[in-house]
Amino acid sequence: MSEIYDFPFRKVVAAAASDAPTPGGGSVSALVGTLGVAMTAMVGNLTVGKPQYLEVEPEVKQITGAAYFIINKLEKLMAADIAAFGKFIEVFRLPKKTDDEKVKREEMMQKALKAATDTPMEIARVLLEALKITGRLAKLGNKMAISDAGVAAYVCEAALNAVLLSADINLPLIKDEHYVQNIMAEKEQLISKAADFKEQAVAVVRERMK
Numbered sequence: 068m069s070e071i072y073d074f075p076f077r078k079v080v081a082a083a084a085s086d087a088p089t090p091g092g093g094s095v096s097a098l099v100g101t102l103g104v105a106m107t108a109m110v111g112n113l114t115v116g117k118p119q120y121l122e123v124e125p126e127v128k129q130i131t132g133a134a135y136f137i138i139n140k141l142e143k144l145m146a147a148d149i150a151a152f153g154k155f156i157e158v159f160r161l162p163k164k165t166d167d168e169k170v171k172r173e174e175m176m177q178k179a180l181k182a183a184t185d186t187p188m189e190i191a192r193v194l195l196e197a198l199k200i201t202g203r204l205a206k207l208g209n210k211m212a213i214s215d216a217g218v219a220a221y222v223c224e225a226a227l228n229a230v231l232l233s234a235d236i237n238l239p240l241i242k243d244e245h246y247v248q249n250i251m252a253e254k255e256q257l258i259s260k261a262a263d264f265k266e267q268a269v270a271v272v273r274e275r276m277k
Contacts, residue, residue: 079098088156089152090145090149091152092229092232093152096190096233097145097226097230098141100190100194100226101138101142103194103218103222104137104141104194106215107134107219108134108135109215110216111127111130113212114127114208115128120208126203126207127204130200130204130207144186144189148187151182154179154183155176155182155183158179159176161175181237183233184233188250190227191234192257194224194227195260195264201268202220205268206271213272214276216268216272217273220268220269221269224265228258228261231258234254
C-alpha cells in the first residue's frame with residue numbers, strides 16, 4: 068500500500084509537484100477520486116442516524132459502506148500504479164546491445180506496458196462504481212449536505228477521465244492489436260457511462276437543493 072497516504076498533505080503536494088516520476092497522473096487521479104468518493108461517504112454519514120431519514124437508513128448504510136470499500140480499493144490501486152510505473156522504468160533501463168538483449172527487453176517491455184495500462188483502467192472501473200453509488204445516494208441523502216453528492220459526482224467523473232490518459236499514453240507502444248482495440252472500446256464505454264451517471268446525479272442534487 069502506498070506510503071503517500073501516510074504523508075502530511077503538504078508533502079503529498081510537494082511530491083506530486085517534484086521532478087520525481089511518481090506520484091504521476093494515474094496515482095494523482097486515484098487520489099483525487101478518493102477525495103470525491105469520500106464526499107459520498109460523508110453525505111451518507113450525515114444521513115445515518117437522522118430521524119427524518121430512518122426509512123432509507125439501511126440503503127444509505129449500504130452505500131456508505133460501499134464508498135469506504137472504494138476508498139480502500141483506490142488506495143491499493145494507487146500503490147499498484149506506482150509499482151507498475153516503477154517496473155516500466157526498470158525494464159526501460161535494461162541493456163539492449165545484443166540481439167538477445169533487445170528481444171528480451173522488448174518482451175518485458177510489452178508486459179510492462181500492459182501492466183501500466185491495466186492499472187489505470189481498473190482505477191477507472193472503480194471510479195465508475197463510485198459514480199453509481201453517488202447517484203443512488205443523491206436521491207436519498209441528507210438534503211442539508213446533498214450538494215456534496217454533486218461534488219462527489221463531478222470529482223469522480225473528472226478523475227475517471229483523467230486516469231484514462233495514463234492508459235492512452237501506452238497504447239501506441241503496445242503491439243497486441245486485439246488488446247489495444249479492447250482497451251479503446253472499454254475506454255469509450257467508461258467515459259460515456261461516467262458522463263451519464265454524473266449528469267443524472269447532479270440533476271437530482273440540483274432538484275433537491277431547490
